[in-house]
Amino acid sequence: MESYRPTKTTLLSVSNGGFGLIEAIVSMAIAAALIVVFIMLIIRTVETSRTNADRLRATLYLRELSEVAKDLEQSNWEMLASATSTCAFPSVCHPQVAGNIWTVASSTESLEGGAYVRSLTAEEVYRDQLTFPNFIVSTPGVLDPNTKKVTGSVVWSGGTMELETYVYNY
Numbered sequence: 776m777e778s779y780r781p782t783k784t785t786l787l788s789v790s791n792g793g794f795g796l797i798e799a800i801v802s803m804a805i806a807a808a809l810i811v812v813f814i815m816l817i818i819r820t821v822e823t824s825r826t827n828a829d830r831l832r833a834t835l836y837l838r839e840l841s842e843v844a845k846d847l848e849q850s851n852w853e854m855l856a857s858a859t860s861t862c863a864f865p866s867v868c869h870p871q872v873a874g875n876i877w878t879v880a881s882s883t884e885s886l887e888g889g890a891y892v893r894s895l896t897a898e899e900v901y902r903d904q905l906t907f908p909n910f911i912v913s914t915p916g917v918l919d920p921n922t923k924k925v926t927g928s929v930v931w932s933g934g935t936m937e938l939e940t941y942v943y944n945y
Contacts, residue, residue, distance in 0.1 A: 826933060833929045836886060836893050837938050840927030843870040843877050844895070848942035854878055855897055855923050855942060867894040891931045898924045900941065911941075921945065 847855050854877075869884035870877055883894045900923060901916030902909040911922075921944040928937045 829931060829933045830936075832887075833891060833931055833933075833936050836891055837927050837929045837936050840870065840893060840895050840929075841925075841938055841940055844897075844925040844927070844940055844942050846877050847879075848944070851876055851878070852944045855925070867896060869894055891929055893927065893929045896926045896928075898926070900924050 867883055868879040871880050883892050900919045901912055901914050902919045903912050905917050923942050926939045
């Protein structure tokens, strides 16, 4: 009887079939990994975009509080000066428009259905002396009736932002 001897062609065809299957599995694994990474990248991008949009809105609301304080400084200083009786400063107040001018009212203000809560506080300012040059100090010091420290605050589910500014009656 004759013995069977495989030829090189036979060995290559058997080997190619196995390598083709391995190549297909490796290709599918790489493709699956790339798809997972791509989906994770999209999800992270959407989350970051949403967070940045929320932060931008909070920044705009906070900037508006600063502008209100500067407007009150120029047009309605008495509102800031008598704010102690109006809102029991330095407790929390919020700005509102009354008769085409900015005023302050007690409590916080809810915006966008409560998604953002903003407030405004004004505090007395003390200086080391009333004559120039002088510096703002914490108590004890000389009360400066023509300066107020105004702090705006915006709170939302993503965090809290505050902005302090000084307003002057000049």
